[in-house]
Amino acid sequence: MSQKVNMKELFLGMQQEMLSKLKTIRKHVTHPGTKGDATELSWIEWLSTYLPNRYCVDTAFVVDHTGTRSDQIDLVIYDQQYSPFVFYQEGVKFIPAESVYAIFEVKQTLNKEHIQYAAEKAESVRALHRTSVPIVHAGGTYPPRPLFDIVAGLITTSSDWTPTFGKPFEEAMGALKPWQRLNIGCVLDSGSFLLKPNGTFETSSAEEALIFFFIKLFVQLQNLGTVPAMDIDLYSRALDSI
Structure with missing residues (x-):
């Protein structure tokens, strides 16, 4: 006889x-840099565990074929299907812009300063030049994949505001430029938010912050489809022999 599993309890236990x-x-790691690194690693491990295997998650810089790079990004969700390389230099990763689905800044608290900081990181990635070339398959050739808008967001453990998503939050988010837009975020002990197409926000309860964030993020990733196939020839022009 089949038995039922309480999915809500599983989700809440995960959170x-x-x-x-x-x-x-936060309590036991007192050095700010070490605390930040440990928090980022926790989120990288969690997302890597629960997102499908096609999605890679790392701390990295994002680069384009001109050699321009973004600011360092705490969490980059990316796909290597059509990008055959991720650059490594002294332990630092450089990911081609074409491979990127989403980027996140990770901070301890939600406030105006951290929203602006995450927004500037998002802008540094969205300003990069991405390429897209036709994809050859067994039945012919697919046309170049249209470029999608890279998802950007902010992840924190708590908030400096009460209520979390009240007027100060809306004013800080409303002041962002189009390329700085933050689509989604998680305040783990208070709730999560999703920016809707009409400019308003959908938010979760505090107890469902993590699963709301994960489901809404996963839906956005699904809606993006597959990353474009990068123009490797443009990247290879950095070599003298090509």
Whole structure:
């Protein structure tokens, strides 16, 4: 006889486990840089565990074929299907802009300063030049994939505001330029938000912050489809022999 599983309890348990882990890091890791690194690694591990295998998650710089790079991004969600290389230099990753689905800044708290900081990081990625070339398959050739808007967001453990998504939050988000737009975010102990097409925000309860964030992020990733096939010839022009 089949038995039912309480999915809500599983989701809430997942959130409490993550929240406990991050609060432990905040309490016992006193060095700001080390605390930030540990928090980023926790989110990288969590997203890598629960997102499908096609999505890679890392801290990295994003680069384009001209050699221009973004600011360092705490979390980059990317795909290597049509991008045969991710550059490594002294332990630092450089990911081609064409491979990127989404980027996130990770901070301890939600506030105006951190929203602006995450927005500037988003702008540094969206300003990069992305290429797209036809894709050859067994039945012929697909045309170049249209470029999609890279998802950007902010992940924090708590908020400096009460209520979390009240007027100060809306004013800070409303002041962002188009390329700085933050589509989605998670405040783990308070709730998550999603920017809707009409410019308003959909938010979650505090207890469902993590699963709301994950489901809404996953839907956005699904809607983006597959990253474009990069023009490797443009990247190879950095070589003297090509």
